[in-house]
Amino acid sequence: MVKRKQYNDFYFINDGRIHTLAEVQERYEKNxxxxxxxxxxxxxxxxxxxxxxxxxxxxxxxxYLSKEPSSSHLDNCSYNYDYASKKQIIExxxxxxxxxxxxxxxxxxxxxxxxxxxxxxxxxxxxxGDNPLIIKSFNGGNSIKRTIxxxxxxxxxxxxxxxxxxxxxxxxxxxxxxxxxxxQEGRVEPFEEFFKLLIYTKRRDGTWGYxxxxxxxxxxxxxxxxxxxxxxxLGYLDFSYGRTPEIKMVKYNSLLYR
Ligand SMILES: [Zn+2]
Numbered sequence: 001m002v003k004r005k006q007y008n009d010f011y012f013i014n015d016g017r018i019h020t021l022a023e024v025q026e027r028y029e030k031n032x033x034x035x036x037x038x039x040x041x042x043x044x045x046x047x048x049x050x051x052x053x054x055x056x057x058x059x060x061x062x063x064y065l066s067k068e069p070s071s072s073h074l075d076n077c078s079y080n081y082d083y084a085s086k087k088q089i090i091e092x093x094x095x096x097x098x099x100x101x102x103x104x105x106x107x108x109x110x111x112x113x114x115x116x117x118x119x120x121x122x123x124x125x126x127x128x129g130d131n132p133l134i135i136k137s138f139n140g141g142n143s144i145k146r147t148i149x150x151x152x153x154x155x156x157x158x159x160x161x162x163x164x165x166x167x168x169x170x171x172x173x174x175x176x177x178x179x180x181x182x183x184q185e186g187r188v189e190p191f192e193e194f195f196k197l198l199i200y201t202k203r204r205d206g207t208w209g210y211x212x213x214x215x216x217x218x219x220x221x222x223x224x225x226x227x228x229x230x231x232x233x234l235g236y237l238d239f240s241y242g243r244t245p246e247i248k249m250v251k252y253n254s255l256l257y258r
Contacts, residue, residue: 005079007065008152010042010052018045021054025063028056046111047077078133084146086236088137089165093234093251105167105232105256107132112150112169113230133167153211153231154201157245161237165250168233173200173208174223174257179215195220196246197255199231214247214255231257
């Protein structure tokens with residue numbers, strides 16, 4: 001039984017572009033609940049086949065998109081499969097090399113960031129198994145397909161997502177922060193230097209706001225702070241530093257920006 005999937009965005013058949021869930025909620029609020037502009041024309045952002053419908057925000061629940069029961073995803077769409085658990089993803093990552101992780105993050109970025117019609121990378125043309133978000137997991141002797149959940153960095157990073165591994169992705173600005181030894185729980189040898197990568201995302205008003213940071217160990221990234229980067233991080237949220245979570249990578253350098 002496949003659990004309900006979350007869609008941050010969707011493919012809009014009117015203009016062949018990817019739009020966000022927030023746009024639909026905004027239109028819902030501005031037009032007294034009339035979203036006929038979108039309704040029936042929202043498709044799965046990945047396979048562009050399955051039809052999505054919108055449920056508006058209530059006092060108790062955030063707005064969401066869900067697949068209409070009568071429609072289906074294409075075979076190779078990652079929304080077909082249950083999400084991989086943290087354990088399954090970590091086990092999978094252990095079986096592949098650092099280069100393979102980088103390749104997978106690169107393909108995931110291509111799929112998640114360049115999806116507008118101008119760059120047609122429809123997965124219809126891809127062969128089965130090429131989807132960078134689908135992994136094989138082993139259950140007894142059987143191989144099963146599981147999907148690595150994705151999370152856009154422009155969405156909420158809530159406590160409820162703690163302890164789940166995601167591919168976090170988005171368009172960001174970056175900054176390097178040296179870490180003081182005292183912050184490393186006294187386990188650091190004297191004079192060792194560590195770095196964190198600070199991540200900023202664009203707010204609705206167009207300004208950039210601090211979102212989260214990633215511990216990079218001894219890697220001092222060479223960042224142009226004025227540049228916009230595409231980033232993908234395979235990791236999970238860590239709330240032990242307070243209300244604003246940091247992202248922990250599942251493996252040394254399971255992060256890619258460009
Ligand atoms: Zn799909």
